[in-house]
Amino acid sequence: MAHEWSTLHELLLPAVSDATRGKRGRAVENELRRAIRDGRLAPGSRVPSSRDLAGQLGLARGTVSAAYAQLVGEGYLVAERGSGTRVANRVGRAQTTPPPRRTRVDLHPGLPSLSSFPRAEWLAAHRAALADLPHEALGYPDPAGLTSLRGELAGYLGRVRAAQVDPESLVITNGAAEGLALIARELHRRGHRTVAVEDPSHLGQAELLASHGLRPVPVPVDDHGIRVDRLAASGSRAVLVTAAHQFPLGVVLHPDRRHRLLDWAGEHDGLVIEDDYDAEHRYDRPALGAMQALDPARVIYQGSVSKVLAPALRLGWLVLPPALLPEVVERKRLDDLGSATLPQAAFAQLLRSGGYDRHLRRTRALYRRRRDALLAGLATVDGCEPVGIAAGLHVVLRLPAGTDDRQVQRMLADEGVSAPALSGYAHAATTFPGLVIGYAALTTEQIDDAVTALARVLTSVATRP
Template identity: 50%
Template sequence: MTSSGTNTRSEADGQGREPVSTAWELLLPVASAPARGRGRALQSALREAVRSGRLAPGTRLPSSRELAADLRVSRGLVTEAYEQLTAESYLRSGRGAGTWVSGSARAAAGGARDLAPRALGVRVDFRPGTPDLSLFPRSAWAAAHRSVLGRLPHRALGYPDPRGLPELRNALAALLTRRRGVVADPERLLICSGVAQATTLLGFVLHGRGMRTVGVEDPGSPEHAALFASAGMATAPVPLDDEGLAVEPLVRSGVRAVVTTPAHQFPTGVAYSAARRSRLLEWAREADGLVVEDDYDGDFRYDRAPVGALQGLDPERVAYTGSVSKSLAPGLRLGWLIAPADMTGELVDRKRTMDLGNPALDQAVLAGFVTSGGYDRQLRRCQRAYRERRDVLTRALAEHFPGTEVSGIAAGLHIIARLPERWGPEEEFAARAADAGIAVRLLRDYGTRRPADGCVRLVLGYAHLAPADILRGVRTLAACPRQNPC
């Protein structure tokens, strides 16, 4: 590994494997993490690198001595990280043979937002994160596009305001105030290329203010670690309980910023309780900290009106992010960020240097779609379809997997299914499903904790699947041969 943090070493293990080349700079934020959190940070960074595919199966890792020297951490810390990930099957090792990325490791590529193309040979894909793209309102969008082209002045096609088109910021501010209870000043609303860019922008600004570690929910979206790493920030996992993020571990972590999904926690589906939301804001005030609210699917609630955004309770302590990736399509790359007033200028400056702003024409079309009522109609259409598919999935699980407990069903685009112990072990269940052409995600893939029981916990996305495909997928899963049949 060179002094720049990039290992260009190419070697084989003596068994005919192809040489590999790996960018170890992804792990460098570990060195700047607080001393007591470096072990967790290294394990999290390595785990995410394997999940995302940055460390491909068969990649040989540096020796513990080499990596410890490069990261300027103790060798024992690296050894412990290697042992932990070997126990979790992310890595494999043999006496005198070094440490390698396990061939059984499966890339998660973003967890909640599964960025990997759907695998060839998959018959039914229950991986969460994608809406039904066939519901995209092509006719209404095309009409809005024609209307915009007919009235947009020539000057609007020049370099855009990096904050975003004023018409779109005004339209979204009104929408978010009405639907999500957000305190949305158009002058503080920044249009971004989805929540991913909003998160990265916040990471750069927090880094510029001297922060080096951000708290993240455990379990939570693996994507956050990679996004913050791109801004030079490490992440520290903070556990959850039945009410949401556990505040006492958050206090002990020493971080001053934390990413949350309070309306519908990803992936557990927990809606933060009123008491926990209040306590979290108290922490932010006491620590002079920041809560980053990822409202990734807050509009999709089926049992009652959506829970209001946390940001509405304290807009100077909460940075609010959202997008149209679940309501329209992720390919539009349109999202928003509303941050505390004292951060807005820094965020706009960073956005300007990053890309000079989002495409003006796309912004104008979305503004027209929102103000015409098309966006509200789209949400109602999606809610009807997704509620039906949720019900189909829960009924199918009850029929084919009797004794299964489901949770997180009140909102969102996925559920948690806890199958009885007789369907385990989890790794074998996932392997049997893959062999049958059914793609699933285990809850354990999204966090560091491992349940003591032998039950299989699945995160099942349903929004993108037709009811017939849901039924076919569940039936196929139930028919997979297992070692301990009912």
């Protein structure tokens, strides 16, 4: 409190000293008002009594009281009996930074077409599931997940991803993020202190691992996926990979490296965390089966509905080796007593009725058209080359050697187009300059707009001295 009052004295004294005798009260009023607007006096902070402040500034108490009364009337100060006078909690501050740029087209990867969410089918699935649920199912759920969902999901993953899944090995989570957090905490409990991660890769996953006491160790990725020959040097006994469609580079882990990765896990008593985040979206051929089927005892398989339906559903899953299952289920129980039953039941119904498969067929066709439109537009732009397989919800755009991709990102932002630089996903390795372009949620007009802006920016970059 004394610090606040001393600061207020130092703040007001110059203004009062410079004012003529008849205008010192107005100087106090104006300077207080300005300090509150600028945020120099924080909302809720107490100001000294009129008697104390008048004594500090050498003014009549009535002069300070009048200034306080004026600012109370304007809403800058609040006077409460027994609590003194404080700065109001809601006071608009002066704009000190320019307003954010308006984004016309958002090219960030990771979102499906949210406007294509099957609302009618999801609502029907909810109604059917609720009608079928016995009364006892409305109590606290099984922390591993609803039995009916685990059964339907095990069948789906075996059919679509060739995974080796027993319903009892499945744990339903609040999205893939909770699944990775559960794994991270169990690894830490077992003595792990590092986890190898692909470089480049999703920085949010590295942050999540670090928040649970595991240091992410980057291992470079090339055209055939993660460099398995570099894993031993990482000192880790666990590795997180996106084998079916590496994020963000869009490559597939070569079959030979798959086997070498599993050999590494066996030799080092290690674990492979297979993040199968968007493998259902392959447009030129069926995706390779999940790596988990090759060694269910060494591979943790994780997925979610975020790239197929919507992230807002917060539905994910883990397929766990038997050695990890009891501890992870217990950890899930202690965290939240299990995920919500009704969304699980609705998802089980959507799987059972074929609605999930129908939605996938519709969106695969939609995303392929949008990807083709994007690539057709990019073919007319000099100085860029799409890389990666025909899959997923994004494409990586290679820029000319020597280009500063973060500068291109900033210049596109000035054009109203938000496109992340590839270098923003790098941990340690130097990638080629590029952009990571998400296209699943774009309309044809937005694709054309983005391509036009990109052509303009790259021409500007190329002609600069």
